[in-house]
Amino acid sequence: MNRSALRSAPSAAPGPAETPAQAPARDPVSGARLIVEALEREGVRHVFGYPGGAIMPLYDALVGSSLTHILVRHEQGAALAADAYGRVTGEPGVCMATSGPGATNLITGIANAFMDSVPMVAITGQVGTHLMGTDAFQEVDIFGITMPIVKHSYVIRNTEDIPAVFAEAFHIARSGRPGPVLIDLPKDVTVLKAAPDAPAPFKTASAALDEAGLAEANRLIAEARAPVLYFGGGVQIARAERALRDFAERSGIPAVATLKGLGGLPTDAPQYLGMLGMHGTRAANISVDECDLLICVGARFDDRVTGKIDTFAQRAKVIHLDADPAEIGKLRRPEVGLAGDVAAMLDRLTACPADADAWKAQCAQRKADGANCYDAPGNGIYAPALLKSLSEAAGDDAIFTCDVGQHQMWVAQHCRFAKPRAHLTSGGLGTMGYGIPAGIGAMLADPDATVITVSGDGSIMMNIQELATLRRYRLPLKIVLIDNSALGMVRQWQELFFAGNFSEVDLSDNPDFAEIARAFGIEAFTIDRRSEVEGAIKRLLATSGPVLLHVRIDQSENVWPLVPPNCANTQMMDSA
Amino acid sequence: MGGSSHPRIAIDFVVAEGALVRMIGLVERRGFIVHGIGMTKHDEGETGQMVVELEARDPGRHLDVLSLQLGRLHGVTNVSTFTPAAEAAS
Numbered sequence: 123m124n125r126s127a128l129r130s131a132p133s134a135a136p137g138p139a140e141t142p143a144q145a146p147a148r149d150p151v152s153g154a155r156l157i158v159e160a161l162e163r164e165g166v167r168h169v170f171g172y173p174g175g176a177i178m179p180l181y182d183a184l185v186g187s188s189l190t191h192i193l194v195r196h197e198q199g200a201a202l203a204a205d206a207y208g209r210v211t212g213e214p215g216v217c218m219a220t221s222g223p224g225a226t227n228l229i230t231g232i233a234n235a236f237m238d239s240v241p242m243v244a245i246t247g248q249v250g251t252h253l254m255g256t257d258a259f260q261e262v263d264i265f266g267i268t269m270p271i272v273k274h275s276y277v278i279r280n281t282e283d284i285p286a287v288f289a290e291a292f293h294i295a296r297s298g299r300p301g302p303v304l305i306d307l308p309k310d311v312t313v314l315k316a317a318p319d320a321p322a323p324f325k326t327a328s329a330a331l332d333e334a335g336l337a338e339a340n341r342l343i344a345e346a347r348a349p350v351l352y353f354g355g356g357v358q359i360a361r362a363e364r365a366l367r368d369f370a371e372r373s374g375i376p377a378v379a380t381l382k383g384l385g386g387l388p389t390d391a392p393q394y395l396g397m398l399g400m401h402g403t404r405a406a407n408i409s410v411d412e413c414d415l416l417i418c419v420g421a422r423f424d425d426r427v428t429g430k431i432d433t434f435a436q437r438a439k440v441i442h443l444d445a446d447p448a449e450i451g452k453l454r455r456p457e458v459g460l461a462g463d464v465a466a467m468l469d470r471l472t473a474c475p476a477d478a479d480a481w482k483a484q485c486a487q488r489k490a491d492g493a494n495c496y497d498a499p500g501n502g503i504y505a506p507a508l509l510k511s512l513s514e515a516a517g518d519d520a521i522f523t524c525d526v527g528q529h530q531m532w533v534a535q536h537c538r539f540a541k542p543r544a545h546l547t548s549g550g551l552g553t554m555g556y557g558i559p560a561g562i563g564a565m566l567a568d569p570d571a572t573v574i575t576v577s578g579d580g581s582i583m584m585n586i587q588e589l590a591t592l593r594r595y596r597l598p599l600k601i602v603l604i605d606n607s608a609l610g611m612v613r614q615w616q617e618l619f620f621a622g623n624f625s626e627v628d629l630s631d632n633p634d635f636a637e638i639a640r641a642f643g644i645e646a647f648t649i650d651r652r653s654e655v656e657g658a659i660k661r662l663l664a665t666s667g668p669v670l671l672h673v674r675i676d677q678s679e680n681v682w683p684l685v686p687p688n689c690a691n692t693q694m695m696d697s698a
Numbered sequence: 699m700g701g702s703s704h705p706r707i708a709i710d711f712v713v714a715e716g717a718l719v720r721m722i723g724l725v726e727r728r729g730f731i732v733h734g735i736g737m738t739k740h741d742e743g744e745t746g747q748m749v750v751e752l753e754a755r756d757p758g759r760h761l762d763v764l765s766l767q768l769g770r771l772h773g774v775t776n777v778s779t780f781t782p783a784a785e786a787a788s
Contacts, residue, residue: 265715265716266716266719269716269719269720269723270723270724270727273772274771274772274773275716276715277715277716279715294772298770299770446770447766447769447770448763448766448767448769448770450766451760451762451763452760452763453758
């Protein structure tokens with residue numbers, strides 16, 4: 123590694139804070155031992171992984187260390203569990219795998235962390251340096267393959283570089299806009315011995331605020347007659363919820379959240395209009411459409427939020443606050459763009475709209491008019507009602523993890539979230555199979571929390587092998603499997619936008635999920651009538667170990683409202 | 699690459715394994731066609747500058763946004779953009 127790389131980091135990463143004190147020379151130790159020491163120095167407690175040939179020296183060094191290794195049953199499970207661990211703790215989740223297929227199996231989880239800005243360090247074994255580039259057994263260029271989906275990556279070619287690279291990798295993963303960092307470790311590098319110095323700790327410099335920009339933002343807020351606050355996952359990543367709530371309270375501005383922003387403001391806050399976008403509330407989407415000022419905080423004008431972007435908040439001026447300057451102006455040119463510490467900037471937005479009372483009342487009325495109904499006809503189980511009841515029974519301290527599909531949207535629409543990081547979902551990548559590994563990661567990150575995974579019958583099969591991990595570590599995850607015997611979201615789109623031409627969405631040959639769970643040693647039960655819901659929720663929450671509640675629902679139940687693809691958010695379809 | 703009808707972007711960076719591929723890959727992935735590349739090394743090979751001649755694939759791709767995206771890459775120390783119109787004016 124080029125040593126100068128460690129000294130010439132960009133402004134957010136100014137390099138080691140100080141020269142390390144002279145320590146007595148140490149005896150050389152193996153690269154694997156240096157890696158374990160580096161992880162311990164970073165405060166890592168859990169590592170999610172799966173051993174194999176090229177990474178065996180590191181597994182050898184784990185024995186007797188302070189690190190707890192969680193043996194998953196597929197490397198994708200390791201990366202997704204590390205992702206959730208990183209979301210809950212705010213510190214990099216660590217996953218590791220061997221070379222070749224072990225490394226490629228991590229890719230979806232790394233991409234998931236990249237898309238949702240999650241701190242992660244992924245460690246991959248590699249064939250020996252003399253074999254690299256020769257198509258050796260289990261050789262794959264994971265460094266090259268992952269380049270578009272990591273914040274940074276390394277191949278360590280010298281054992282003595284290990285401490286410095288790991289220190290820098292953890293710093294990059296957690297600083298600024300967080301993200302995954304990959305470290306590829308040729309086998310000989312982990313076997314050879316060296317005695318490098320411990321690296322100095324990194325210190326992040328805080329950038330000065332844009333005073334002129336803040337003044338202009340305050341001017342726009344004071345003049346606005348119809349402002350909306352639009353916040354996203356950047357709020358919880360920056361741990362800026364206190365600042366967001368203070369700003370919302372003093373300004374009284376009606377607020378909407380993205381999928382990843384849920385919990386930034388409590389669901390039951392009076393000014394909160396709900397999630398916006400494709401499956402957002404009518405109140406949120408119409409209010410954004412009619413606003414004259416849109417204050418975007420930690421969000422990125424994602425296509426699932428904006429619909430056809432040319433039609434999104436057309437009449438509004440935009441103030442955009444984000445930790446990442448590259449997000450500002452990427453899709454919507456703001457009148458004021460402010461990059462930096464989101465909490466610090468929010469604290470400086472002290473202006474209040476002088477003449478927006480009528481607008482606030484209008485938004486509140488829209489919210490009241492669009493309140494959800496839960497009195498679906500029939501005796502079958504109405505998933506939105508079940509999830510609402512489950513959320514209320516579990517309480518505000520519960521953590522929900524989701525898979526991807528209709529159930530994911532129902533959780534977002536019908537569960538209540540009083541705090542950030544209580545809702546772990548694959549927002550950017552949309553990874554089916556995220557739910558159970560994320561539940562594992564969340565339980566280890568916050569052992570006192572009640573953790574509930576909501577999955578679907580398509581998604582659960584993507585990583586169902588991780589039931590063995592739950593059982594192995596006796597993690598009391600509560601799984602609610604919403605089973606409509608179909609790939610529900612795809613089926614919904616085929617029904618609505620492909621003239622009902624159902625293609626490869628039928629899952630009526632699903633296995634008996636309760637039997638599968640029991641085969642893994644996990645308690646499980648099935649319900650299919652509405653009258654069973656209340657008792658099932660009580661049993662689910664009262665069970666002390668891992669448990670699976672299998673819920674059969676009607677596959678014709680769709681997610682509403684829905685903005686059709688390439689349409690304006692005002693063109694919402696509803697069930698009626 | 700002087701006198702081209704396409705904009706250019708000059709990227710100063712710390713020389714490291716993968717740095718060139720990382721930068722060029724980002725340029726293409728973010729919606730720009732690469733028409734030419736030149737590179738020089740400085741500081742006894744520890745730093746370098748890559749100049750890329752490029753063209754946006756559609757009007758929604760902005761050079762200033764690309765510049766910020768390159769700037770957040772670890773090891774990139776400076777990014778400058780040059781448009782034919784601005785160069786002609788100077």
